[in-house]
Each structure stands twice: as C-alpha cells, then as structure tokens.
Amino acid sequence: MAPAAPPNPTPETTPSGHQLFTRIRLATPSDIPHIHKLIHQMAVFERLTHLFSATESSLSATLFSPTVQPFHSFTILLLEASTTLFPVSTFDSNPFFKPLTEVVNLRLPFEDPERETFKSRDDVTVVGYVMFFPNYSTFLGKPGFYVENLYVRECYRRMGFGKMFFCAVTKEAVKMKYGRVDWVVLDWNVNALRFYEEMGAEIVEEYKFFRLTGKPLQASGHTH
C-alpha cells in the first residue's frame, strides 16, 4: 500500500473556485506505460527501487493475459483528473466496472509538474492507481481482496483520492459479498498507518509476514 492522506477539508464551492473533474476507471492494456511509471514512483517512495524489475512487457503479459478477469484476478483501477468534464466514453459501458466520478473544488488553479509524462489524452492526466486481487479466507469460507498497492502522485495528495480509491475497493468487496480486505504497510510510513486506522482497519499484530523469493525459491522449487 502507499502514501495516503486524510480527505481534503470542506471543499470550496464558490463559483470563483477551480474545479478538478476526477474519474476512477478500470485500466486497459494501453495504460501500461503510465502504470509502469507509477509503479516505479511507488518503489522510489518506498525506498525499494532495488526490488524493482518490472518492465512494460512483463506487466503487459501478466496483467492482461486471458486468465485475468477483473475482480476475479489481478485488477488495476486508475484515477484520472481533468479540468473539463469527461466526455461520454466506452468506459461508461464497461461490463466489469462503471467509472466512479467526483468533482474536487480547489482554491487555486492546479499545477501538475509531471503533466506531460502522465497525460492520457487531451486534457486528462493519470493521478494514481490501486492494484488488488482476490485472496481467500478458509476460516470465513469465502474470498476477499488483497490490495498490493495504492498510490497517488505527490501533487495530488491530501485531496481525498486515497479514500476514493480505498472505497472503490471496499465497495466492490461488499458488492461481491467478500469477507475481508487485507494489505500491508511499511512500518515507517506513519501517514499511511494513520490513514488506514482512520478507515477502520486494524493491524494484525501477531502476524509475521514470510517471503521466499530469488535463489532460495528456485532452490526450494527444485528440491524434489
């Protein structure tokens, strides 16, 4: 999971305010270059670039393969922002996910220093992503979701987008009658720890998280 800040305070609603139109939609294969850059930014934020080896083609092959069905397998939702209303598009009739929209009122005109890098089309820029997939609780006898990453680009933080993403996932979990939503947070990321505790989530203190990767995984897999 990732940096997330409490929602913005009372939104400015006077006609003199500046509006930012936002939309959460399902990612498509053509979003891969932006997704790859966002994941890298997240690795930089988490000080884990030594673990980053994803390429556009590895992401493309694994996130959009025929066995991958949104919400039943690996799923990415993107958040886009625009200073003008989103026109009607094919996303609106997506069979898996109807986009969620929200209008944010700002006091000042918005400046995005990476606007060109994250431009998706015309006036639209990609703000962040949430990546999740089903997990399963044998004790509950039903699936849940595991959230691998939730990331909002720096200049868009403290505007309520973390909460918007988070609720998009929990809303889907509730709709699918899933039993729980799990994720991990780095212990030094105090803003994220506070944010998720405010969302009503609890830390399972007695869990030790184990990982087998790299050479020890290869060795173990070749034992028999």
Place this chain on the structure above:
Amino acid sequence: MAPAAPPNPTPETTPSGHQLFTRIRLATPSDIPHIHKLIHQMAVFERLTHLFSATESSLSATLFSPTVQPFHSFTILLLEASTTLFPVSTFDSNPFFKPLTEVVNLRLPFEDPERETFKSRDDVTVVGYVMFFPNYSTFLGKPGFYVENLYVRECYRRMGFGKMFFCAVTKEAVKMKYGRVDWVVLDWNVNALRFYEEMGAEIVEEYKFFRLTGKPLQASGHTH
C-alpha cells in the same frame, strides 16, 4: 500457515519396517467434507475458532466455482496416506496437476486415532492440506503465490509432510516462473517459524499487516 515440523531423520529401509504410501493431489468437490473438518482443526490449533464460520456449502460455492481454475485462482492440494500402494486413478491424468508420491518408512505400525473421520476411500486417509492462490508483485511485474494455510493432522507431524507440501507449492511457482511465495505465521507458533526459516524464507519485519472486515468493511463499502 500452520504447524509444520522438520523432516523425519533417516528413513528406516529394512524389510521389517512399516511403509506408509503418501500422495499429494488436487482436491475435488467431493473432498469438501474433509476439507471443512481440516480447516476447523486448523482454527482450533491457531486458537481462532471465534473467527471460524465456513460451512461446507460456502466452501463448495467459492472453491469450485466456474471462475476458479487451479493455480490461477484458489487451489487446494490434499495429502493422503495409505498402508498399501495407491491404485492407478483419474488423478494420475489430471490436466492441472500430476500427483506427487512418496513412501515413508516407519519403525512401528501406524496408528491414526481419527482414521474413520478422515477416511477418503478403502485404506486411504486424508492427512492434511495446503490452500494457496496467486498474488502479484507490481515491483517484479509478475505473479507469485500466497499460501493461506498449510496443515498436517497431529499424528502425522514430524514425518516430513510439511516440507512435502511446501515444496509442492514452490515447485509449481518455479514452473510457472512466478516471482515469490508469501504467507503469514502467528508469532507464537515457534515450530512453524523455525520450519520456514529452515526452508530459506525470510520474515519481512517492516510489514504491518492490515485487515478490514465485518462491520467496518460494510461501512466503508457503503460510503459512496
């Protein structure tokens, strides 16, 4: 994850020994009653029966639905034991998983106090299970496995079955070119902690494991 003990020492191979034939195979819908009992035993072992609400029908509906394809979704492998050789069966030609067999040599004839409860057919009893499903590392740009439970019934512990299960999962992960295998262990389960460290796995100490479930999940999912 679950109780697991180091593999048995040097197996007895003299003709006077008693042989236990074992087989790891993919679970089928007809195994649900045994799986349900095994999960309950695991909840008892983990002192978490207050979290146990799975029923045979909830397991059946979620583990064997049409969207569930072994290794690409929720997967259960069972370990069975028999004092006689397993006859040739349909499991041997399963397109998803070829059974793994092993013969364990014992000094004394084997006594299973729950033999009748876990009898699968004729001379065959169910020993334990491993339940896992794909997860995804955005940093690696590829899937892995998350192991939800690994459980061996009490009278079969310290005979190497934990390792046999664990290697069945890592072997499949390596075969599928997956990047990692993750799981959690309860901090008081010192036997399991030692076992997995001996397998070459590492604890990711900086991870705080978050969970949103029950009423707070329902509340969050109905926010927007």
